[in-house]
Amino acid sequence: MEPAEIIQHSGGAIGAAWLMIALPLVGAAILLLGGRRTDRFGHLLGVLMAVASFAVAALSFVQLLGLAPGERRRGIELYDFVPGLAKVGLLVDPLSISFCLLITGVGSLIHIYSIGYMAHDPNRRRFFAYLNLFVAAMLLLVLADNYVALFVGWEGVGLASYLLIGFWQHKPSAATAAKKAFIVNRVGDFGLLIGLFTIFATFHTLAFNDVFANASKASSGTLTAIGLLLLVGACGKSAQLPLQSWLLDAMEGPTPVSALIHAATMVTAGVYLIVRSGPIYQGAETAQLVVTIVGVATLLAGAIIGTAKDDIKKALAGSTMSQIGYMVLAAGIGPAGYAFAIAHLITHGFFKADMFLGAGSVMHAMNDEVDMRKYGALRKVMPVTFATFAIGYLAIIGFPLLSGYFTKDGIIETVMEHNAVLGWLAVLGAGITGFYMSRLVFMTFFGAKRWEPTAHPHESPAVMTWPLVILSVGAIGLGAFLVLGNRFMTFLAPAVGAPEEMPSFHPFSLTGLATLALVAVGAVFAWFRYGAAEVPAVAPRGSFLTTFARRDLYGDALNEALFMRPGQWLTRLAVFFDNRGVDGLVNGLAAGIGGTSGRLRRIQTGFVRSYALSIFLGAAILAGAWLVVGNL
């Protein structure tokens, strides 16, 4: 089934969809410009704006459901942004509204949770300003009807992520992590930008509607190039190999940030980009193949990293990488995979936010300790946190009938039909997930107390536990709701298309049973090592494989060796060359190398001549180049 036509102009909530973006943006502006004067009510205003944005999204969703499926793609023109290049408009369709509901829904819950989590931070108001800014930018990213506005939102969430990772910027580690995240994302954006340029050079437009309607007319080589370039952007934003290294460091940010930006929403933007650009990928099989390979490689890499981390947030971050890998894998398959990719993205948004906030609740109780080796036996003192966390855990490992069971299994089944090798690798990933998530839960909530003497854990206040409860409800039921009867696939079809033949759900397929068996093996193995046995307070050295996983598969070491150190040398060389080479030819001939006396002499004498010389050299280079380039 092909996507439906976009119908311009709408009244009602859809016509006012821009309010979704404007409200949190105004919130951010008031809180940033108002400064300390807004400290008293800043957090409340932030929550209010997020909730109001959710209300607009919910009303738009209801209005959309009232329309016939073929009329559910509504375009709203806003204004001429860059004449000749881009008019800004919004596209409200089943795909974008699904994201809007996730962003504003989970976003509102995380705003509320942060009231409690950040209660003692003197800069709580600024935190809420950044959160509002993030929500606005993320909504622009998914609502934009063209690639330019999408890119504005894309970099906007990058900025919010930078500001929030480095929120505690007096910590050098936080400042470094923030900078790293931004720069690695810019590497991805480099690819994305070239992708946009190629789209424009090919179609002379960047509007989704015009590009997608004509995509089939472009050569497959062009479409492959565009697809691969967009993938580079997606890898940066969604922490997929080889641009994954920033995500683990990003855990330096306050935990609500990790939950909202680095688990539930922003990091899924790459999946959105690939699914939204479906018509381009449909004409580019090679690009699709690369997408699936990146997805599988990342889902395994993330899972392996997750097995080796003692820092609860980093273990969860590895898991996020891995789960997004599943989504990217599904998105690479085409219309058959889109609905499962997005459905898993939504359920993952719930259960991963649930677990991140749960981890925050634990840290809150344990004096901000993140080392799971110093946890243990917390289930009794933190019953609500434990119960909600356990639900998230069961959902992610795919425990039957919970959310992850339906959405992840859907991905695995679809992939298996598409390509058995990729399918079995995805099954293997599920098994590792069963192990590392069980390890995390057993180390934290079971076993013996290994607390620091100063720790006096207690359950978190209601403002923090209620969001956990609501999120865990989603973690229980959302998967079944979306997947059974192909409800979500049918809903999404007008936006992204659907396979010729709708899939049917088999509770006892071979793949499904194999997945469950592997997960069970992983969980039991984890129980014997981390539940029943004593967990040593200091991590054992382990084999080289353990070290490999602990060091994030040497991703950072590789970046350092390949880019950072050569980059530093290049910089030093360039500065030296500029001082001594270009300018030095000028100054240096007279002054010799270095030495203050030389410097003084240089100021007083010789430099008129040396400038004349430098200018002469410049002219000579120019003339030389002219002779080479031209043929006078």
Place this chain on the structure above:
Amino acid sequence: MPWLSTLMGVSVLGALGVTLVRNDKLAKQFTLVVSLIVLALTVAMAVQFSPNGDKFQFAETYDWIPAFGVHYGVAVDGIALVLILLSVILVPIVVLASWHDAEAGKRSVRTYFSLLLVLEAMMIGVFAATDVFLFYVFFEAMLIPMYFMIGSYGGAQRSYAAVKFLLYSLFGGLLMLVAVIALYSIAGKGTFMFTDLVGTIQDATTQKWLFLGFFVAFAIKAPLWPFHTWLPDAAAQAPAGAAVLLVGVLDKVGTYGMLRFCLELFPDAAKFFTPLVITLSVIGIVYGAIVAIGQTDMKRLIAYTSVSHFGFIAMGVFAMTTNAASGATLYMVNHGFSTGALFLVAGFLIYRRGSQFISDYGGVQKVAPILAGTFLVAGLSSLSLPGLSTFVSEFMVLIGTYERYLVPAVIATTGVILAAIYILWMYQRTMNGPTAESVKTLPDLNAREKFVVAPLIALLLVFGFYPKPLLDVINPAVKDTLSSVSVTDPKPAVPVAQEGK
């Protein structure tokens, strides 16, 4: 009404007036008022400009040296108009920012502010000149106030920097003078009026030589790699306000000259030299950014970022597509606001601590959050973050260049990564981390300083989301310029029926 002459006249009279005021404080206030009047008049003129009307508007032409056909001729098209607007917006901001900068100078405070107003008149004149000889006169005369502003009010090595700046520029100017005179005599029209000279040089070789005469002058001015080495010295030694006008406006005369004179007067030569200019620009973009990363002095760092940015502008001009050339023109304006903000906030910081070295700072965010915040916004505009106006122009330049020159555009796009490194690393080292002992008592921005930064940030944001007012003025002028070079935009591989899009 002779708008342009009035603007220059008010500035010059203001400059004379300042020298008569005996009280320094009064002199500053007087300068501020004069510059605000000039701004108000310019805005009044700009709203009457009709983008799709005559190419040159508000034209005034009087004979100056009739024997040689030299005129006092001024007028503006869309390109000149936005650059004049940039200049007159920056001057009052610089006046307010430089409130205490001249106090330690070799000459009096009054002189500094008088020089500022003289410079303002010349900046208007150089963009408005429609007579090539008059343009040359302004081009050279502008050096004089700037020379004194650097040489008498600058940092420790000011005289070295000022002389270096002067000699580089003078040399370029001399080459241009030779070319101007040759143009006059070869054209044989007996006039220096720009519009009369367009299309007169037909011979290919002659065009090439004359092109080079103009181009080298502009390449030094802009500055383009490898003619850039005077800029870091001049910008680092100049007082922050003067550095803003130097990098923000004076250097734009170079890129403006390329667009106006090199392209329109010598279209064939311009096309012939395009591969060379694009190559130099791309080298400049990457090289400037890499050298910026390695700087230890904030003002030098900002100067090198400008070397990179000027590469973008020159590349956009010579890519000769509508998007690239319009983007380059918009870039000239945005870069003025962006680098202006960066230099001024860095200047506030340096004024407080008395050091330009990055390593002397650390953790300033904790003690001066507003200063840090404005520094970050200015920095983000330098790395062309979407939402700020610099993104629009950089995106246009790159997309427009890519249409015609794929490989250079791709290499130039690495600039977006390098920009993130030089800005965020500088920000991290100065503003983040534990607060350094020496900056623990630094005060945050005062009211005057907030008034300096606020308009710049407002402009960056407004034009970041709504650049149309500027582009509506720039686009027709750029299209006109490109049609006189007789180039058309490349056709897309898949033509899309544009239904109102």
